[in-house]
Amino acid sequence: xxxxxxxxxxxxxxxxxxxxxxxxxxxxxxxxxxxxxxxxxxxxxxxxxxxxxxxxxxxxxxxxxxxxxxxxxxxxxxxxxxxxxxxxxxxxxxxxxxxxxxxxxxxxxxxxxxxxxxxxxxxxxxxxxxxxxxxxxxxxxxxxxxxxxxxxxxxxxxxxxxxxxxxxxxxxxxxxxxxxxxxxxxxxxxxxxxxxxxxxxxxxxxxxxxxxxxxxxxxxxxxxxxxxxxxxxxxxxxxxxxxxxxxxxxxxxxxxxxxxxxxxxxxxxxxxxxxxxxxxxxxxxxxxxxxxxxxxxxxxxxxxxxxxxxxxxxxxxxxxxxxxxxxxxxxxxxxxxxxxxxxxxxxxxxxxxxxxxxxxxxxxxxxxxxxxxxxxxxxxxxxxxxxxxxxxxxxxxxxxxxxxxxxxxxxxxxxxxxxxxxxxxxxxxxxxxxxxxxxxxxxxxxxxxxxxxxx
Ligand code: TYD
Ligand code: MG
Numbered sequence: 001x002x003x004x005x006x007x008x009x010x011x012x013x014x015x016x017x018x019x020x021x022x023x024x025x026x027x028x029x030x031x032x033x034x035x036x037x038x039x040x041x042x043x044x045x046x047x048x049x050x051x052x053x054x055x056x057x058x059x060x061x062x063x064x065x066x067x068x069x070x071x072x073x074x075x076x077x078x079x080x081x082x083x084x085x086x087x088x089x090x091x092x093x094x095x096x097x098x099x100x101x102x103x104x105x106x107x108x109x110x111x112x113x114x115x116x117x118x119x120x121x122x123x124x125x126x127x128x129x130x131x132x133x134x135x136x137x138x139x140x141x142x143x144x145x146x147x148x149x150x151x152x153x154x155x156x157x158x159x160x161x162x163x164x165x166x167x168x169x170x171x172x173x174x175x176x177x178x179x180x181x182x183x184x185x186x187x188x189x190x191x192x193x194x195x196x197x198x199x200x201x202x203x204x205x206x207x208x209x210x211x212x213x214x215x216x217x218x219x220x221x222x223x224x225x226x227x228x229x230x231x232x233x234x235x236x237x238x239x240x241x242x243x244x245x246x247x248x249x250x251x252x253x254x255x256x257x258x259x260x261x262x263x264x265x266x267x268x269x270x271x272x273x274x275x276x277x278x279x280x281x282x283x284x285x286x287x288x289x290x291x292x293x294x295x296x297x298x299x300x301x302x303x304x305x306x307x308x309x310x311x312x313x314x315x316x317x318x319x320x321x322x323x324x325x326x327x328x329x330x331x332x333x334x335x336x337x338x339x340x341x342x343x344x345x346x347x348x349x350x351x352x353x354x355x356x357x358x359x360x361x362x363x364x365x366x367x368x369x370x371x372x373x374x375x376x377x378x379x380x381x382x383x384x385x386x387x388x389x390x391x392x393x394x395x396x397x398x399x400x401x402x403x404x405x406x407x408x409x410x411x412x413x414x415x416x417x418x419x420x421x422x423x424x425x426x427x428x429x430x431x432x433x434x435x436x437x438x439x440x441x442x443x444x445x446x447x448x449x450x451x452x453x454x455x
Pocket of ligand 2: 099
């Protein structure tokens with residue numbers, strides 16, 4: 001029999017060592033070695049295995065499982081049509097974002113639909129879980145619950161109860177007794193996830209595995225698990241704001257980069273089906289506000305990008321952004337200054353995507369540029385046209401506007417909510433105001449405006 005041993009693996013370079021070192025002998029990084037359990041590999045010499053006949057793919061029986069609906073439309077959609085039996089879904093997000101609420105609601109709905117469920121929490125006592133469930137709709141109070149941090153106990157319970165769907169909240173709080181290291185350390189998290197995955201696959205239990213991610217996304221946790229699980233969902237948003245987005249970063253059974261928008265209310269998370277309508281309704285149309293026709297995966301979404309340009313004493317001035325990438329902002333500001341005659345010079349620049357939404361796509365560049373230009377000039381986009389201007393497009397380094405994916409869907413969404421004109425890169429068609437360069441986009445969006453006012 002293979003004798004399990006433990007080795008120490010560097011999380012940076014993967015070097016293995018029999019002993020723990022403060023500094024990795026492979027790459028020299030400090031404090032990166034984490035303990036991992038291993039079957040003794042010395043015994044598995046090549047000749048010890050038995051050759052098996054490979055199977056032609058066409059002869060493989062691929063069963064199409066009926067998906068389990070969580071009763072939460074947005075969650076089902078992001079998963080690709082519901083939870084696949086026996087699959088492992090990692091739900092990452094910062095503390096307080098609503099992971100426990102979402103998973104409790106999903107289990108409540110599944111339980112209500114007659115499925116066997118189990119909620120395992122290492123974070124909260126059963127009483128605390130009950131208090132939350134009382135606020136939630138559906139059969140949340142009927143869900144069998146286990147408050148436990150010992151991995152072996154959890155695995156034994158899963159094996160005995162055989163739920164169809166279970167939630168483990170969270171992977172960082174479970175502890176494998178045969179490994180040293182505190183719960184939540186890289187070695188522990190990997191071991192916990194690995195053993196849960198193996199049991200779940202063997203018993204056909206779908207697992208929603210909750211994992212905390214810090215704001216930087218760097219932690220002992222979800223990042224090291226991404227390759228182990230079938231699906232990685234990221235729950236994002238500001239804790240203080242009501243809107244949260246759920247997106248798939250990896251999905252073996254569906255598309256990635258689809259996004260669901262939720263709102264945290266008194267009775268739990270509520271799906272925001274018409275997010276565009278909300279965001280457009282809330283858009284201010286003041287100087288510094290631009291409506292972006294964004295794509296979130298396969299779904300168009302209208303969001304408001306706001307900018308503020310204000311004189312600063314600081315050297316260097318501030319460049320603060322929420323909801324877009326900082327480097328993208330730096331690029332857009334540079335192109336604005338160099339190719340479009342809008343220099344923000346030594347002014348502070350703040351850019352914010354309203355509602356706490358994150359737009360991670362190059363198509364957001366033009367909205368950022370127009371919002372900043374409009375803020376710098378103190379003029380609203382579109383002048384006094386009755387309809388708000390919308391836009392999309394990638395800004396290139398030579399000042400050109402580059403086309404982005406799905407112009408038709410973006411335009412259709414903008415039209416659906418009565419926006420116009422829609423300023424877009426050349427070739428977008430569909431009635432868009434096509435412009436070849438950022439300078440031309442500024443002329444179209446900020447008419448009768450002579451020169452940029454240096455900030
Ligand atoms: P929670 O799901 O516990 O977050 P996580 O598990 O990601 O740490 O809850 C997040 C916040 O949501 C918490 O501060 C309380 C709030 N909340 C509501 O506003 N309404 C509700 O119905 C519930 C259950 C929670
Ligand atoms: Mg929680």
